[in-house]
Amino acid sequence: MNQITDGTIIAALQQIAGQSFVFSDVDTLTHYGHDETEDYSFPPGVVVKPGTASEVSAIMRLANEHHLPVVPIGGRTGLSGGALSIHGGIGLSMERFNKIIHIDEQNLQVTVEPGVITQTLRERVASTGLFYPVDPSSQGSCFIGGNVAENSGGARAVKYGVTKDYVLNLEVALPNGEIIWTGANTLKNATGYNLTQLMVGSEGTLGIITKIVLKLLPAHTHNILMLVPFYKAEEACEAVSAIFRAGIVPSALEFMERDAIDWAVQYVDGLSVAVKHGIEAHLLIEVDGNHPDVLFSEAEKIMAVVENFEIDEVLFADTEDQKNALWKMRRSIAEAVKSNSVYKEEDTVVPRYELPKLLRGIKEIGTKYGFRSVCYGHAGDGNLHVNIIKGDMSDERWKTEVPKGIREIFSLTVALKGTLSGEHGIGYVQKNYMDIAFSAPHLAVMRGIKKVFDPNNILNPGKIFPDQH
């Protein structure tokens, strides 16, 4: 449905963006039809690569007039299907919005286009002595615009917060073609409704982000990284909140079940982390700051906490190479799981003290419905990625039993005062679980907001909201 079969639409898009930036060949459509979400493929009817906000605005007006779906496409690293053109239409690749416009060293801000790769941004900012903390595992290829659209987190969120905590102001092209700045370039703002924060995490359903102003921090100079092996996975989860209760705010606090590490070690060439027999899980813990003495004392306090549990020898990463290897292992888990089996990944999040209950519940639900799971994630935030592994499960059971199990897992997260997604978004794959987190009147308010921005439902249709029957 809504495929672009009308030659006049293609011609109008060429008129707007230039002939060389409009594509309708199968290879290009296929390329832009998938992201990192399982093995889905939903190609757009046409791909456009606009270069300016006014081109985006013109495309929006055209699409709005003809009621054509528009799906903003970033680095295609998303895990909830936000960039999939499930109703065809115009695939709006933002890759030409790739400029870091201004690093403002006086005000500790950066103005950036949405198509800049997050790691590139972080490195450029770092070269001026400043720090953009948000580091999703996909930072080497994801776009900062996608981070804003999904409210991405990452390993450092535990100390520094998520993308939303850094977005000061956004330039946005609305579905009616109007271009607005959502806020101001200020740290404080009590002027009208917070459209900036409404836009963050709205998964491309309310407007197209064309410029981003982010807050920056002064860089720190030192960190300590340690890997703690636990004989019991639930005890690793318990240690997480105990570390905070000891007054420490680590800059990273990651949980990895044994399988996650084993698979990552197999997947990444040259990675050697020997995991002893009987170890069920690890915590990867980092503290950072400017004063080595302070960091040593924090590391000692952390040791005092984890020694209350059954642990094996703690590995301190002594060199930058060792630190990089440990982070590479952590960041490779998602791809390692992907290469290992058909799977489904859920992005559960709960208050951190509830993690042991969540982990236990997930395993019990797996037993009940006959699936295995591998869990890892940002335990300091209570954010656990649950990978449900197909392995040798029958296609039939995979299709009928697993969704029931996922429903129970989400019901458990909500009962624990958590929710469906911590940092991946709802997108396409989680939308039919939204009723677990939200009542009908609550969803009605969200639908009403969607309609204010996008009365013709052209922007990323079929995402976030549950199918209506």
Place this chain on the structure above:
Amino acid sequence: MNQITDGTIIAALQQIAGQSFVFSDVDTLTHYGHDETEDYSFPPGVVVKPGTASEVSAIMRLANEHHLPVVPIGGRTGLSGGALSIHGGIGLSMERFNKIIHIDEQNLQVTVEPGVITQTLRERVASTGLFYPVDPSSQGSCFIGGNVAENSGGARAVKYGVTKDYVLNLEVALPNGEIIWTGANTLKNATGYNLTQLMVGSEGTLGIITKIVLKLLPAHTHNILMLVPFYKAEEACEAVSAIFRAGIVPSALEFMERDAIDWAVQYVDGLSVAVKHGIEAHLLIEVDGNHPDVLFSEAEKIMAVVENFEIDEVLFADTEDQKNALWKMRRSIAEAVKSNSVYKEEDTVVPRYELPKLLRGIKEIGTKYGFRSVCYGHAGDGNLHVNIIKGDMSDERWKTEVPKGIREIFSLTVALKGTLSGEHGIGYVQKNYMDIAFSAPHLAVMRGIKKVFDPNNILNPGKIFPDQH
């Protein structure tokens, strides 16, 4: 208009909240008809003091059916007239929502009702070794619910952020009587639109907040407080961003023009801060943390920065008493100004490096329109409170010239990439300046959102949005 003259409404309210919590005597109506905004008085037609969310819900349904205005009333310390019943109707005092429901030491969260006084909350939280950083100057009498409604800031926002940065989840009664939780009790959330952040700063126009879940931090143990006198006010402003560029994030960085201090010293009994001849402004600077050595080195770095400017001798507060006296002086400025003259206060905010330009511009605009101003505020955030002093200006010129001057001041803040209000809100007194910060399509989106929540415009009507002619 919309006064409550109908006995059946009063009876229905008594039925809902109980006879002893519905008031229509003149004294009570007058009492709830003003906040701290200049000398405005807009009494409601009836005052109700509900005790539970379901009572609030029933009141909303009643008001929605009869199209009666409902104005949520907190500690009545607001500075933009958010709690004024400018169209009469029901004044909904939230003072009975005064319970701290649960300090969750495991998850570093507190669940609190909106009528708890901010300082009470901060002290109770502190008694468990935790820290709620947001400290508006009115913390001794303002309600935490009002802080959420206005997205209040305060002196520690420069390091710790404003109210919005601590709100995880809100229980809200909507105008149609539905009660929802806006989010989850989690640090990360990428599940649907961020209604929590939409509610924060919405000034009682979208729903009535009945419960609040706030993030807490581990408490720190030490701080250093210093008062730096500058011979030139603009140099004090310049020093602000220079301190950040030196890699320091102070926990407070306050700017006070000479008059502000002089008036505060006169106003507060027993306060002695001798300000030397020729001093134009001061910075009050605090650093905090757990390691005295680190704080001393940060204080030294700050000294190295401020010594680049023309300053007089720096006062280090040696005792808790001295620290409290300096903070008392700072927090008394607003009341001191109020006692001194008829005035108007604007809550300008810009990126902090633009502060010297803003201050210079304000003085030039004052000269042009014939008014004097006293400026002070949270300079570390670029948030400058501009008090326009009537003094011996004629009533005629006060009425005709000052609004022109305010318009120019706001145009300047927006030109400097700032906005109208940093932490006081728009409310009643700034609403007709909104066109300076927002285009017509932008305001149309905000009005559309208002309509989704409140189709009959019963909640705090006549606030935020400019009058339509």
